Amino acid sequence: MKLIMKFGGTSVQNPESVRKAVDIVYDRYSKGDRLAIVVSARRGVTDRLIACAEAMVTSRDAEEVPELISFLQEGHLTTLKEIAPDHYPEISEIITRRIENLRDFLYAVYHLRELTVRSRDYIISFGERLNAPLISAALRQRGIPSMVLDGCEAGILTTENHGDAIALPAGEIRIKTRLEPVIEHSVPVITGFMGCTEKGVVTTLGRSGSDYSATIIGAALDADEIWIWTDVDGIMTTDPRMVPNARVISRISYMEVMELSYFGAKVMHSRSIEPAMQKGIPVRVKNTFNPDYPGTVIEGGEKKDSRVVKAITYIDKVAAITIAGAQMVGRPGVARHIFSLLAEHQINVMMISQGSSEANITLIIEAHQVRTAMDALKPLKERCVFRDITANEDVCAVAVVGSGMAGMAGTAGRTFSALGKAGINVMMITQGSSEVNISFIVRQEDGPKAVQVLHDEFNLTNEEV
Numbered sequence: 001m002k003l004i005m006k007f008g009g010t011s012v013q014n015p016e017s018v019r020k021a022v023d024i025v026y027d028r029y030s031k032g033d034r035l036a037i038v039v040s041a042r043r044g045v046t047d048r049l050i051a052c053a054e055a056m057v058t059s060r061d062a063e064e065v066p067e068l069i070s071f072l073q074e075g076h077l078t079t080l081k082e083i084a085p086d087h088y089p090e091i092s093e094i095i096t097r098r099i100e101n102l103r104d105f106l107y108a109v110y111h112l113r114e115l116t117v118r119s120r121d122y123i124i125s126f127g128e129r130l131n132a133p134l135i136s137a138a139l140r141q142r143g144i145p146s147m148v149l150d151g152c153e154a155g156i157l158t159t160e161n162h163g164d165a166i167a168l169p170a171g172e173i174r175i176k177t178r179l180e181p182v183i184e185h186s187v188p189v190i191t192g193f194m195g196c197t198e199k200g201v202v203t204t205l206g207r208s209g210s211d212y213s214a215t216i217i218g219a220a221l222d223a224d225e226i227w228i229w230t231d232v233d234g235i236m237t238t239d240p241r242m243v244p245n246a247r248v249i250s251r252i253s254y255m256e257v258m259e260l261s262y263f264g265a266k267v268m269h270s271r272s273i274e275p276a277m278q279k280g281i282p283v284r285v286k287n288t289f290n291p292d293y294p295g296t297v298i299e300g301g302e303k304k305d306s307r308v309v310k311a312i313t314y315i316d317k318v319a320a321i322t323i324a325g326a327q328m329v330g331r332p333g334v335a336r337h338i339f340s341l342l343a344e345h346q347i348n349v350m351m352i353s354q355g356s357s358e359a360n361i362t363l364i365i366e367a368h369q370v371r372t373a374m375d376a377l378k379p380l381k382e383r384c385v386f387r388d389i390t391a392n393e394d395v396c397a398v399a400v401v402g403s404g405m406a407g408m409a410g411t412a413g414r415t416f417s418a419l420g421k422a423g424i425n426v427m428m429i430t431q432g433s434s435e436v437n438i439s440f441i442v443r444q445e446d447g448p449k450a451v452q453v454l455h456d457e458f459n460l461t462n463e464e465v
C-alpha cells in the first residue's frame with residue numbers, strides 16, 4: 001500500500017509522542033508499505049515564531065530573540081538526544097545551524113523594522129524545518145532508511161499569496177518525479193506547512209497547513225490512503241474541549257469535512273480535502289496515542305446517512321460588519337465595490353447576508369481584520385455609496401453540518417426552535433446552496449451554549465445508527 005502519514009504538532013511534541021509516531025511508521029514499514037511522512041512543527045512552535053517575528057517590528061531591544069532561541073534549542077536538542085542518540089552529533093549540528101540562521105533573520109527584521117509577508121513566511125517555516133531532521137533521525141535510529149526534504153524540495157509549488165498559499169497543479173508532476181523514486185528505498189520525512197513559488201520563494205499554506213501538504217503529496221503520488229495522526233480519536237461531533245461528551249464520527253464525506261473545517265473544526269485544514277477528493281483518495285484521521293482505534297474515514301460517495309446532522313462547529317474570533325443605507329436599494333455594483341475593496345486588502349469574507357430590501361448587507365470576517373476592513377470601506381461611505389458602516393466584535397459563528405439535511409425539510413426549524421427555547425438570539429443566518437450546512441451568528445457569550453444545545457437537540461452523543 002502507498003501511504004502518506006502526517007503527524008501534527010500534538011503528535012511530535014516530546015520524546016514520548018515521537019516514540020509513538022516512530023512505532024506507527026515502523027509498523028507500516030515492516031508490513032511492506034511505501035511511505036512518505038509529513039511533519040508539523042512541535043506544538044506551540046509556530047505560535048512562538050509568529051509572535052517573535054511580529055514583535056521585532058516594535059521591540060525595544062529584541063529581547064524576545066534569545067528567549068525564543070533557547071526555547072527552540074532546548075526543545076529540539078533534548079528530544080533528539082533521547083530518541084536518536086546515534087545521530088545526535090550530525091543532526092544537532094544541522095538543527096543548531098538552522099536556529100542560528102533563524103536568529104540572524106529575526107535580528108535583520110528588528111534592524112529594518114520591517115516584516116514583509118515573504119520574511120514572515122520564511123521565519124514561520126522554521127518550526128517544520130527544525131522538526132523534520134529530528135523525526136527522520138528517530139526513524140533511522142529505529143532502522144528505517146529515511147531522508148529529509150522540505151516542502152519546496154518535495155515539489156510543492158504554490159501561488160504567491162504568502163501566509164495562505166494554494167498549491168498549483170504544476171507542482172503535481174514535480175512531486176511525482178521527485179518523490180516516487182525516493183519512496184522505493186526510503187521513508188522521506190517532508191516538512192509540512194511550506195511550499196515555494198515558481199521563483200523558489202518560501203510560502204506557507206495557512207495555519208494547520210500540514211494537513212494540506214499531506215493531501216497535496218498524496219494526490220500527486222496517487223496514494224492509496226492519507227492518514228492524519230493527531231491527539232484525538234478522529235473527527236468528532238464537535239470540539240471535545242467544548243463538549244466533553246462529543247463522539248467520534250466513523251465515516252464522513254469530503255463535502256462535510258470541508259464545511260466542518262471551514263467553519264472552525266480545527267482538526268483539519270479547510271483546503272486539505274480538495275486534493276484527496278479530486279483523486280478519490282480516502283483520508284483517515286487517527287489518534288497517535290490510541291493507534292488501534294479505527295478513527296474517522298473521510299471519503300466520497302453519496303451514501304445517504306440516517307443521521308441528518310453530523311457535527312456542530314464554532315468559531316469565536318469573528319466580527320460582523322454591517323453596511324446600511326437606502327441609496328444601495330436597486331443600485332447595481334454596490335456589492336462589487338465592497339468585495340473588490342476587501343479583496344484588495346486580503347480580507348476573506350466568511351459569510352454574507354443581505355436584507356431583502358437591499359438596504360443593508362452584513363459580512364462576517366475574521367476578527368483580527370476588522371480595523372483594516374473598516375478603513376478599506378470608509379471611502380465608499382464618503383462617496384455616498386452607503387450611509388452607515390458598523391462593526392460588531394461581540395459575535396461568534398456556529399454551524400450545523402451534515403449532508404443528510406440536503407432536500408430534507410425541518411433541520412432549520414429544529415435548529416432555531418431549540419436555540420429559541422434556550423433563550424439564544426440568532427443575529428444572522430446563512431445556508432449554502434449545497435445544503436450541507438446551516439451557519440448562524442450569535443453573541444459571543446451564547447456561542448458555547450448554542451453548541452451544547454444543538455449537540456443535544458440532534459442527539460449527537462448517541463452511537464451512530
Ligand SMILES: Nc1ncnc2c1ncn2[C@@H]1O[C@H](COP(=O)(O)OP(=O)(O)O)[C@@H](O)[C@H]1O
Pocket residue numbers: 007008009010011040208229230231232234235236237238239240241264265266267268311
Ligand atoms: N470536530 C472536531 N473533531 C475533533 N477535534 C476537533 C474538532 N474540533 C476541534 N477539534 C480540536 O482539534 C484538535 C486537533 O487539531 P490540532 O491541534 O491542529 O492537531 P494537530 O497538532 O494534530 O494538527 C483536537 O485536539 C480538538 O480539540
Ligand SMILES: N[C@@H](CC(=O)OP(=O)(O)O)C(=O)O
Pocket residue numbers: 007008009010040041043046047127192193206207208209210211
Ligand atoms: N505548524 C503549522 C502547521 C500545522 O499544520 O500544524 P498542526 O499540524 O500542528 O496543526 C501551524 O501551527 O499552523
